[in-house]
Amino acid sequence: MTRLEVQDVTVRFGGVTAVNEATISADGGQITALIGPNGAGKTTLFNVITGLQRPTAGRVFLNGNDITHTPTHRRARVGVARTFQRLEAFGSLTVEENVRVAADAVRKKAGKTVRGRQRDSAAVTRELIRKIGLEPYAEVRADAVPTGVARLVELARALAIDPALLLLDEPSSGLSEAETEAFGELLRELAGQGRAVVIVEHDMALIMRVSDRIHVLDRGVVIASGTPGVVQTDPVVRRAYLGDGDGDGGRDGDDHQDFDADVAVVKPEPLLPANEGGWF
Numbered sequence: 001m002t003r004l005e006v007q008d009v010t011v012r013f014g015g016v017t018a019v020n021e022a023t024i025s026a027d028g029g030q031i032t033a034l035i036g037p038n039g040a041g042k043t044t045l046f047n048v049i050t051g052l053q054r055p056t057a058g059r060v061f062l063n064g065n066d067i068t069h070t071p072t073h074r075r076a077r078v079g080v081a082r083t084f085q086r087l088e089a090f091g092s093l094t095v096e097e098n099v100r101v102a103a104d105a106v107r108k109k110a111g112k113t114v115r116g117r118q119r120d121s122a123a124v125t126r127e128l129i130r131k132i133g134l135e136p137y138a139e140v141r142a143d144a145v146p147t148g149v150a151r152l153v154e155l156a157r158a159l160a161i162d163p164a165l166l167l168l169d170e171p172s173s174g175l176s177e178a179e180t181e182a183f184g185e186l187l188r189e190l191a192g193q194g195r196a197v198v199i200v201e202h203d204m205a206l207i208m209r210v211s212d213r214i215h216v217l218d219r220g221v222v223i224a225s226g227t228p229g230v231v232q233t234d235p236v237v238r239r240a241y242l243g244d245g246d247g248d249g250g251r252d253g254d255d256h257q258d259f260d261a262d263v264a265v266v267k268p269e270p271l272l273p274a275n276e277g278g279w280f
């Protein structure tokens with residue numbers, strides 16, 4: 001069954017339509033990317049999925065259950081975890097304590113920690129610290145680690161609730177090339193465990209390498225959905241990133257940079273354009 005379904009979601013902020021009738025989905029066992037130029041509505045859509053933003057219209061389903069009006073903390077309990085573009089870890093706690101707090105939070109019921117679960121969360125914390133490669137930083141305060149490491153702390157905190165749906169907002173920013181490579185492997189492993197991993201990311205080389213499926217947002221509208229090979233060669237998508245070919249260039253130089261990242265183009269499948277008429 002489709003793990004996440006976002007159906008016809010619109011978000012308006014006064015006169016600004018940040019997301020416009022967007023429909024996307026994500027399956028367990030797969031990495032799904034949400035890409036688009038700056039201001040396309042990616043973070044707003046993440047906020048709708050996690051419950052931080054109420055949609056003006058549309059619905060969100062997790063495992064077929066309508067969670068559109070489910071509060072954020074309850075979505076976490078049913079397996080939705082997320083990292084943020086800005087770092088959220090508690091600076092005065094160590095890396096290990098940060099992960100432990102997250103592990104404890106989901107293992108507490110009605111304010112009480114069950115003894116067995118307490119041991120659980122210590123073991124879960126140790127395992128995550130090891131798995132994510134944070135052992136050298138376990139005793140270091142979170143505000144004293146490099147940005148790339150802090151992003152991995154965020155990831156470990158998100159994983160502490162053993163999420164069925166993991167949403168990652170710009171997780172590779174601050175990582176070196178080698179770290180990004182390793183991070184891609186880790187993402188594949190996390191998806192391989194059956195999770196649905198949804199990633200917003202500007203590093204197009206990483207996206208093209210690890211994603212099973214990509215949804216492209218532009219000005220709030222999903223303009224294309226498909227495999228990396230299909231999306232990368234789609235003319236509507238290329239216009240959104242690179243400009244309309246009349247010499248005025250793309251709207252965003254950073255997004256533009258990596259878009260032609262060398263990828264093995266996979267078997268073509270029919271493109272599923274969400275706006276048949278085209279937006280440009």
Ligand SMILES: Nc1ncnc2c1ncn2[C@@H]1O[C@H](COP(=O)(O)OP(=O)(O)OP(=O)(O)O)[C@@H](O)[C@H]1O
Pocket residue numbers: 013016017018036037038039040041042043044045
């Ligand atoms: N709380 C808000 N109030 C008003 N406008 C908002 C609000 N949040 C987002 N917007 C607007 O909605 C649009 C989409 O923003 P959003 O941050 O979702 O885009 P994004 O694709 O995540 O961009 P980026 O890649 O730069 O992070 C932008 O025009 C933004 O200015």
